[in-house]
Amino acid sequence: MAARPAAGGAAPKVAVLMGSDSDLPVMKLAVEGLKAFGLESEVRVLSAHRSPEATAEFSREAAGRGIGVIICGAGAAAHLAGAVAAQTTLPVIGVPLVSGSLGGLDALLATVQMPPGVPVATVAVGELGARNAAVLAVQILAGADPELAGKLRKHKAEMAAGVAAKDRKVREGLSV
Numbered sequence: 001m002a003a004r005p006a007a008g009g010a011a012p013k014v015a016v017l018m019g020s021d022s023d024l025p026v027m028k029l030a031v032e033g034l035k036a037f038g039l040e041s042e043v044r045v046l047s048a049h050r051s052p053e054a055t056a057e058f059s060r061e062a063a064g065r066g067i068g069v070i071i072c073g074a075g076a077a078a079h080l081a082g083a084v085a086a087q088t089t090l091p092v093i094g095v096p097l098v099s100g101s102l103g104g105l106d107a108l109l110a111t112v113q114m115p116p117g118v119p120v121a122t123v124a125v126g127e128l129g130a131r132n133a134a135v136l137a138v139q140i141l142a143g144a145d146p147e148l149a150g151k152l153r154k155h156k157a158e159m160a161a162g163v164a165a166k167d168r169k170v171r172e173g174l175s176v
């Protein structure tokens with residue numbers, strides 16, 4: 001399936017995949033994180049186990065359609081990121097999600113423990129990971145995009161200013 005053109009007409013450079021629609025509330029954070037840097041994404045539900053053929057087809061065709069980074073969120077026996085990485089030379093970011101009774105540890109291990117030669121850049125479990133997946137995707141693309149690199153520098157400066165403001169507030173609170 002062809003990538004849906006973004007608002008500006010350009011095809012999305014990032015794909016955000018998830019194993020089930022039940023993953024959407026968390027994976028939306030990755031989509032929103034990308035939007036904060038001006039990036040639209042191609043969002044798909046694809047499952048390593050339930051729709052393996054569609055997952056493989058998407059993965060094989062992504063680079064040819066202009067996708068530069070693929071973010072994959074999945075819970076439980078979370079093999080989506082690995083299954084995608086097996087079919088593409090694009091960088092793949094894995095977001096382990098909480099599903100079922102093991103609190104995401106199952107998904108973390110399934111996502112991170114890839115064999116040598118087929119890496120998945122695994123971020124934190126759940127919401128933290130979804131947010132960081134977006135920033136990491138931007139960092140990967142920024143290597144060839146000075147405008148994105150500038151947005152990342154601004155992002156870092158804003159974080160530092162936010163911490164400085166909290167530092168002042170805490171110290172002022174302690175001195176009264």
Ligand code: RP5
Nearest residue numbers: 019020022023074075076099
């Ligand atoms: C995984 O199984 C999905 O990524 C999801 O986190 C989990 C449960 O899926 P559903 O049963 O909600 O479809 O493959």
